[in-house]
Each structure stands twice: as C-alpha cells, then as structure tokens.
Amino acid sequence: MTARYTLKNLSDVKDSAQGSRFGEVQEARFATRDLEAENTGVSYYRVKPQKRQLFGHRHDRAEEVYVVLAGSGRIKLDDEIRDLAPLDAIRVAPNVIRSFEAGPNGIEFLAFGQRHEGDGELLHGWWSE
Secondary structure, three states: OOOOEEEEOOOOOOEOOOOOOOHHHHEEEEOOOOOOOOEEEEEEEEEEOEOOOOOOOOOOOOEEEEEEEEEEEEEEOOOEEEOOOOOEEEEEOOOOOEEEEEEEEEEEEEEEEOOOOOOOOOEEOOOOO
C-alpha cells in the first residue's frame, strides 16, 4: 500500500541528464518514483540559456501538461513553434511531437500527466533549423 502522501524536494531527485551529453543542455529530474506515484508522471526540467533539447518526443497514450516556472523560451509542437513565459501552461495531446528551446536566461518547467509505462518515443535531431 502506498503512503497517504510523499513529500520530495525536486532538487533532491537525481538529474538523469548529468554525466551524458544531455547534461550540456539541460537538467532532467524524473520524480515519479521518488514521489511513489502510481499513476502520475512528474518531471522537472531546466534547459540552459540559449540551448535546445537534443531530441523531440511523443507519446501514444499520454496527455501531458507543461508549466513554465521561470525563464523563457519556445516549444515546438509538430510544425508549430510557440513562445513561452513564466506561468504559461500548455497541454499536449498524445502523438504530438514536442521539444523545448531556452531563451537568454534559460527555462525551467514541470511536466506531468497520467503515466503509461513504456509509452514514449524519442526523436533525436528532430528540431533543427
């Protein structure tokens, strides 16, 4: 049985990008397991100033919501690019390819939605101009 609640500071969650080439671009902290969440995926990202994520990704089943906490940047959704600012929230439907690019001060955002194990595809080099 899962505890009634779990409290975790996201800065204490392992940075999965550290120690790889992704670490040059961003931090990626996948908090689902740390929070003992059974059905909800939760992630915290920090993309470094003027950097773009090295891949796009999409899900077959999962709808995700992203909330910008600080900084600014852009998100590419399939063939459309939108500007982002603090407290912008964007819902992304399944099958939409998405990727983030940071502005001059970087961008920090949360991603969350219903978790579907193994539901995701990475598309390396997807956003190139």
